[in-house]
Amino acid sequence: xxxxxxxxxxxxxxxxxxxxxxxxxxxxxxxxxxxxxxxxxxxxxxxxxxxxxxxxxxxxxxxxxxxxxxxxxxxxxxxxxxxxxxxxxxxxxxxxxxxxxxxxxxxxxxxxxxxxxxxxxxxxxxx
Amino acid sequence: xxxxxxxxxxxxxxxxxxxxxxxxxxxxxxxxxxxxxxxxxxxxxxxxxxxxxxxxxxxxxxxxxxxxxxxxxxxxxxxxxxxxxxxxxxxxxxxxxxxxxxxxxxxxxxxxxxxxxxxxxxxxxxxxxxxxxxxxxxxxxxxxxxxxxxxxxxxxxxxxxxxxxxxxxxxxxxxxxxxxxxxxxxxxxxxxxxxxxxxxxxxxxxxxxxxxxxxxxxxxxxxxxxxxxxxxxxxxxxxxxxxxxxxxxxxxxxxxxxxxxxxxxxxxxxxxxxxxxxxxxxxxxxxxxxxxxxxxxxxxxxxxxxxxxxxxxxxxxxxxxxxxxxxxxxxxxxxxxxxxxxxxxxxxxxxxxxxxxxxxxxxxxxxxxxxxxxxxxxxxxxxxxxxxxxxxxxxxxxxxxxxxxxxxxx
Numbered sequence: 001x002x003x004x005x006x007x008x009x010x011x012x013x014x015x016x017x018x019x020x021x022x023x024x025x026x027x028x029x030x031x032x033x034x035x036x037x038x039x040x041x042x043x044x045x046x047x048x049x050x051x052x053x054x055x056x057x058x059x060x061x062x063x064x065x066x067x068x069x070x071x072x073x074x075x076x077x078x079x080x081x082x083x084x085x086x087x088x089x090x091x092x093x094x095x096x097x098x099x100x101x102x103x104x105x106x107x108x109x110x111x112x113x114x115x116x117x118x119x120x121x122x123x124x125x126x127x
Numbered sequence: 128x129x130x131x132x133x134x135x136x137x138x139x140x141x142x143x144x145x146x147x148x149x150x151x152x153x154x155x156x157x158x159x160x161x162x163x164x165x166x167x168x169x170x171x172x173x174x175x176x177x178x179x180x181x182x183x184x185x186x187x188x189x190x191x192x193x194x195x196x197x198x199x200x201x202x203x204x205x206x207x208x209x210x211x212x213x214x215x216x217x218x219x220x221x222x223x224x225x226x227x228x229x230x231x232x233x234x235x236x237x238x239x240x241x242x243x244x245x246x247x248x249x250x251x252x253x254x255x256x257x258x259x260x261x262x263x264x265x266x267x268x269x270x271x272x273x274x275x276x277x278x279x280x281x282x283x284x285x286x287x288x289x290x291x292x293x294x295x296x297x298x299x300x301x302x303x304x305x306x307x308x309x310x311x312x313x314x315x316x317x318x319x320x321x322x323x324x325x326x327x328x329x330x331x332x333x334x335x336x337x338x339x340x341x342x343x344x345x346x347x348x349x350x351x352x353x354x355x356x357x358x359x360x361x362x363x364x365x366x367x368x369x370x371x372x373x374x375x376x377x378x379x380x381x382x383x384x385x386x387x388x389x390x391x392x393x394x395x396x397x398x399x400x401x402x403x404x405x406x407x408x409x410x411x412x413x414x415x416x417x418x419x420x421x422x423x424x425x426x427x428x429x430x431x432x433x434x435x436x437x438x439x440x441x442x443x444x445x446x447x448x449x450x451x452x453x454x455x456x457x458x459x460x461x462x463x464x465x466x467x468x469x470x471x472x473x474x475x476x477x478x479x480x481x482x483x484x485x486x487x488x489x490x491x492x493x494x495x496x497x498x499x500x501x502x503x504x505x506x507x508x509x510x511x512x513x514x515x516x517x518x519x520x521x522x523x524x525x526x527x528x529x530x531x532x533x534x535x536x537x
Contacts, residue, residue: 001159015340015372019179019485020514031514050341052372053511054268056486058286059179066183080342080372081156081303085289088155089187 001084002093004115006124007072010044011110012036013103015052016076016083018060027069045073045114047106047121051080061086073114075121077102095121128157128300129164137296143198145191145240149292156289157300166262166301170204171294172250173242174266175287176211176486177229184287185233191291192239200241205294206254207237208267209428209455209483210246216479221495226488242294246481247455248427251278252357254457259383262305264293268374269365269427269507275375277360279383281305284342284374303343304375310384312347312377312392314339320403321352324523325362325433328355329506330410331401332363336371337409338399346376347385347392354381358430365427366506410521413509414536419520421498422531425453425484426508431461433524434478438467440528446475449496450531456481476531484508489515502527502536 012035015021023030027042051057061083064070074087079096087094095116098105102121106112111124130138138154140147157165177185192199211230212222234244245254248267251274257263259279265271266285274280283303285293293299303309316335322328339346346367355363367373377385377392385391424437429452437452452471454462459480462468468478485508493499493516501512501519504527509519522536530536 001155017514020511022514023490030516033513050372053369055174055266055284055286056176056179058288059175059181059184062187062288063179063181063183066181078341078343081160081283081289082286084159085152085156085286088152088159089288 001087002073002091002116004113004117005045005073005093006111006113007043007045009047009106009108009110009112010036010039010041011047011103011106011108013049015050016046016048017051017053018057018064020053024060024064024069041071042069043072045075045112046071047075047103049103050076050078051083055082058082058086058089061090061092065090065092075102075114095119128154128162134165143194145194145199146295149295152288153292153296153300157302160300160302162300162302164301165298166305167298168203168262168264168293170206170257170263171201171285171290172206172208172265172267172270173287173290173294174208175233176209177226177233178211178486178488179287180233182229185229185236188233188236192236199239201294202297203294204243205241205291206243206245206250208246208248209486210234210481211487213479213482216477219477220487220492222488222492245456247457248483249361249430249455252430253455264290264299266290268368269361271374272364272368272376273361275304276364276377276382310345310375312396313344314346315392315396315398316346316348316401317398318348318350318401320401320406322359322406324504325358326410326504326506326521326523327406328359329362329366330406330521332366333370333506333510334401334405334409335376336367336369336373339367339371339373342372342374344373346373347379347388347396348376349379349388351378351381358433361427362506366510369507369510413519413521415518415520416500417535418500419448419502419530419534419536420500421448421496422450422502422527423484423508424451424504424524424527426505426511428483429454429458431458434458434462434467437524437528438470440525441471441474441476444474444528444532446531447534448531450476450528451479451484452476453479453482453484485511485515489517493517502530
């Protein structure tokens, strides 16, 4: 879903919920137990395991994008309806459902290209 | 997706731009999940607190609401989840006029769209529970898991924009839990502990949610003794959905699709066990202090029976720290009439209506009031509030009320 984008990958085998995990004012992961706690997600390509938590992300991605504090794209091993609905409203590129565990396949901070139309995630360069 | 003639007309704009936009959004989501077609739905339930919407979301709603009358209304009963405030108690919460103004704008837009402002996440206890096999488009995850599992209705998690779209078109893409084949169990959990208190039911749901860990997983559960009631199952399901993004579970011999294990489970499902120690380990993992700044009962909103139980515990007490009890606008008048509100507030507590604590600018009201250490009997809420800067602690209703009086959680 969405257009092709390039950016720096923020990778973790952990869940994602805009309400549970983020300080959406500061643009950082704020839940203390999240593996990306303290990291800025702004303009990053988030590569995470799956969606967690409630339905608020469906609005919040749209709201975050309007203020320029959104990730550039979302990539998951598996995704729930809320994040797909949220990405559709926010016009945010999203990709999920790979042949391998994508959180293991992509090195942290690699430069990657996400092509949702073709369903391809390509490593451009590693840090 | 295969579209009916009516859906093609909606797409072509024959009914105006509002349903056209709604169906376009739904088609994008349905296409992502490989839906073949749409399924008619009878009810929609919208989660849309203004902390989530922000200025951008409210402006988006206002744009829809500005369409010509006759071209902007919902087609089916469409109701709302808790709002971001109780206007009568906003000053007490420390909410700003900007928050209230945004809230009012959202309400005005929803009303123009024909949405019924029920402001509740316990509509299955207060408005109208869905029937078995009824296809619905519900928002709040606690509402979805209860409706799917306990009522046998059919819904996916529908975020606010998608639930509103379903209200505007009267349908939703047929994928996920609308399909019979997606409702079979994917893991088997044997529970070796039957909870008593609501916090234990929530902690058990949370423990199973952590095991399931994925929207597409459907736990099949055995080992519960007796027959839990609506409030127990409410906390159980809400926590499972919160900790694991789970939308459907089966309790063998109790829930409608699982008369027998074989109805919902193949013999080779992965097997798990949850013990008393697991449930209490989850609860104890949140115990970071013995002092509390605030006690909150919310998430889900309290039923009349929970309000009654809380009122009995509050009678004759004098609280040292704030105690907040959050219920629905449908329960609140009865709680007032029956004296429950008076019992809670005479002790120094505050009864709030039509909102939910974590959907009401939780970070900002914490900063405004100096609230950090929070005691609650809601497992769902302790899972959420860590990200908002709180140190939430899970305990029984009795222990929480004691903490409100002494300032310490025993």
